[in-house]
Amino acid sequence: MKRLSLMLGLAVATTAAMQSCKMKTAATAVQGDAATKTYVAPGKYDEIYNFVSGGFNGQVSVYGLPSGRLLKVIPVFAVNPENGYGYSEETKAMLNTTNGLIPWDDQHHLDLSQTNGEQDGRWLFANANNTPRVARIDLTTFKTMEILQIPNSAGNHSSPFITENTEYVVAGTRFSVPLGSEDVPISSFKDNFHSTASFISVDKNSGKMDLAFQIVLPGMNLDLSHAGKGPSHDWFFFSSYNTEQAYTLLEVNASQKDKDYIVAVNWKKAEEYAKAGKGKKVPATYAHNTYDEHKQTATSEIKNEVLLLDPKDCPDMIYMIPCPKSPTAAISTLPVNTSSAAVNLQP
Helix, strand or coil: CHHHHHHHHHHHHHHHHHHHHCCCCHHHHHCCHHHHHHCCCCCCCCCEEEEEECECCCCEEEEEECCCCEEEEECCCCCECCCCECCCCCCHHHHEECCEECCCCCEEEEEEEEECCEEEEEEEEEEECCCCEEEEEECCCCEEEEEEECCCCCCCCEEEEECCCCCEEEEECCCCEECCCCCCCHHHHHHHEEEEEEEEEECCCCCCEEEEEEEEECCCEEEEEEECCHHHCCEEEEEEECCCCCCCCHHHHCCCCCEEEEEEEEHHHHHHHHHCCCCEEEEEEEEEEEEECCCCEEEEEEEEEEEEECHHHCCCCEEEEEEECCCHHHHHCCCCCCCEEEECCCC
């Protein structure tokens, strides 16, 4: 009898549970709390703005959270018929390069300006992966204000990552290249091909960018990077691959070693060496494009030299840390989302 009572009790409890889970009416299905949590009333702001890389559309998208609304597509590295960006005479100069006007790119990574390691909502920096460039977007206007071409580079992947007070934006070349304008045979790869890490200074008030110096490295591939914070503030870290410096049958020849390197750059020392005249100014042509908000017009300036720092002349500036093969994850697992960035921009 006790067993029967227990079974009846379980049956009643199960029936009650099923009844409580059952959708009673159609109204119940549309009156859940999820929609309320994401609803942002007209005239109100989302709590968070999420800036998302556009990939091969070359632009940056802005989504509001929690609403999920697409708030704006910011034209950066590609023409935009909606507002004439890149078509009008006032904006064509923004897409100028030393190869002429480039109307598209692979907008790959984003990073927000920082103060004391915290995102401060002033500027958003974007990279162009195909034709190496870095853009600065003003977050008071949501407009691209500046695009700087990167010389001595091919594939601007480890970019545009930022030191904790936005002293520098870094742009590392993914593929090594010969420096200078002379043609060299691919067979001289180990002698004539190099990778470079470009350090772009950012004016703390205006945000204006300038290619401060480039560090010459062996002909390996730089993949991702991230700046140290707090106790490691002075350091910038790059992952690398193809340290074999192979140039044929890469699937085989670029995988001969069981280790590659994390390249640790003491950018404070690099800065000191640059100021002390340890660098060498070399010819390099690249475009620096700026947009004047007051004149509503863009201009393009072609620059003709860059300061190169060679680790052989700058002790303790570079350390190569052995790590397991192709260490992309060593950098990408740091607490940063490199394909999007989010910040609270509420007034």
